[in-house]
Amino acid sequence: xxxxxxxxxxxxxxxxxxxxxxxxxxxxxxxxxxxxxxxxxxxxxxxxxxxxxxxxxxxxxxxxxxxxxxxxxxxxxxxxxxxxxxxxxxxxxxxxxxxxxxxxxxxxxxxxxxxxxxxxxxxxxxxxxxxxxxxxxxxxxxxxxxxxxxxxxxxxxxxxxxxxxxxxxxxxxxxxxxxxxxxxxxxxxxxxxxxxxxxxxxxxxxxxxxxxxxxxxxxxxxxxxxxxxxxxxxxxxxxxxxxxxxxxxxxxxxxxxxxxxxxxxxxxxxxxxxxxxxxxxxxxxxxxxxxxxxxxxxxxxxxxxxxxxxxxxxxxxxxxxxxxx
Ligand SMILES: Nc1ncnc2c1ncn2[C@@H]1O[C@H](COP(=O)(O)OP(=O)(O)OP(=O)(O)O)[C@@H](O)[C@H]1O
Numbered sequence: 001x002x003x004x005x006x007x008x009x010x011x012x013x014x015x016x017x018x019x020x021x022x023x024x025x026x027x028x029x030x031x032x033x034x035x036x037x038x039x040x041x042x043x044x045x046x047x048x049x050x051x052x053x054x055x056x057x058x059x060x061x062x063x064x065x066x067x068x069x070x071x072x073x074x075x076x077x078x079x080x081x082x083x084x085x086x087x088x089x090x091x092x093x094x095x096x097x098x099x100x101x102x103x104x105x106x107x108x109x110x111x112x113x114x115x116x117x118x119x120x121x122x123x124x125x126x127x128x129x130x131x132x133x134x135x136x137x138x139x140x141x142x143x144x145x146x147x148x149x150x151x152x153x154x155x156x157x158x159x160x161x162x163x164x165x166x167x168x169x170x171x172x173x174x175x176x177x178x179x180x181x182x183x184x185x186x187x188x189x190x191x192x193x194x195x196x197x198x199x200x201x202x203x204x205x206x207x208x209x210x211x212x213x214x215x216x217x218x219x220x221x222x223x224x225x226x227x228x229x230x231x232x233x234x235x236x237x238x239x240x241x242x243x244x245x246x247x248x249x250x251x252x253x254x255x256x257x258x259x260x261x262x263x264x265x266x267x268x269x270x271x272x273x274x275x276x277x278x279x280x281x282x283x284x285x286x287x288x289x290x291x292x293x294x295x296x297x298x299x300x301x302x303x304x305x306x307x308x309x310x311x312x313x314x315x316x317x318x319x320x321x322x323x324x325x
Pocket of ligand 1: 023043049052091
């Protein structure tokens with residue numbers, strides 16, 4: 001058992017069985033999250049994210065595989081006490097609709113025997129622009145979500161598991177939420193596991209990411225490494241449209257794995273695999289296009305969004321909801 005790991009998942013499998021069909025929601029996945037990390041867990045709808053989280057939290061039965069939390073092996077089908085060390089924002093909040101945010105915090109504090117600093121919670125509520133005096137039932141979706149966020153910030157949890165924590169929040173509050181989260185982590189050195197659909201959110205706020213698709217982990221990487229593995233984007237400016245057309249034809253014959261992202265009269269943006277970068281540089285530097293050199297060019301790593309899109313593309317895979325055994 002590795003003491004540096006906050007979460008270790010080994011060969012996790014979960015089937016949902018009904019009379020009509022059996023769905024393999026999580027298919028033999030393994031990963032670990034180091035203590036103090038902010039770890040992003042990404043994947044398209046129905047990929048298996050919530051199932052994985054619920055298995056880690058011991059909220060599902062019939063889970064196969066091994067799970068260790070904060071250095072201790074747990075039986076997810078039996079143990080429950082370890083959950084008190086985990087702050088959790090569920091994807092869907094099941095809170096008493098007649099209580100307001102502070103009443104909810106007080107209730108959970110008694111239920112789980114966690115002490116909390118009311119002043120700190122009120123400060124966070126103010127930063128999130130949440131009116132703590134209003135009962136849950138009259139709150140909008142985004143404001144309900146803020147109540148869930150408050151409950152995760154109540155105790156000094158060693159581990160925070162956040163299932164789409166910013167769902168329904170406007171962009172300013174999303175940014176404020178991540179500021180609060182990072183401040184909390186600086187103070188307590190907690191580990192943060194964030195499940196999200198928002199790629200830029202993970203790109204800007206996580207150290208590492210796992211991508212799950214069709215119940216299988218298809219990528220685990222440092223955010224910076226993933227960017228290196230991604231496509232290179234070349235933006236070229238030609239002196240004339242003739243030059244651009246001549247160049248495009250030559251490119252298609254010499255570098256068929258290049259794809260044109262956008263094109264105007266004299267400008268073009270091309271995406272190429274990293275190992276073709278030298279080839280493209282040679283094409284750019286050695287040739288004159290319609291008698292003119294290329295006027296200007298820029299090379300960038302493609303954004304994480306472009307890298308992830310290939311994992312989100314489900315056209316050539318079986319439909320997710322039909323995944324069954
Ligand atoms: N209680 C259940 N009974 C039967 N099938 C289920 C149940 N919960 C989830 N599933 C199925 O398991 C698969 C994984 O679902 P899961 O909710 O884990 O995905 P997700 O990645 O969290 O999706 P989303 O991003 O849409 O929340 C899906 O095919 C889903 O239909």
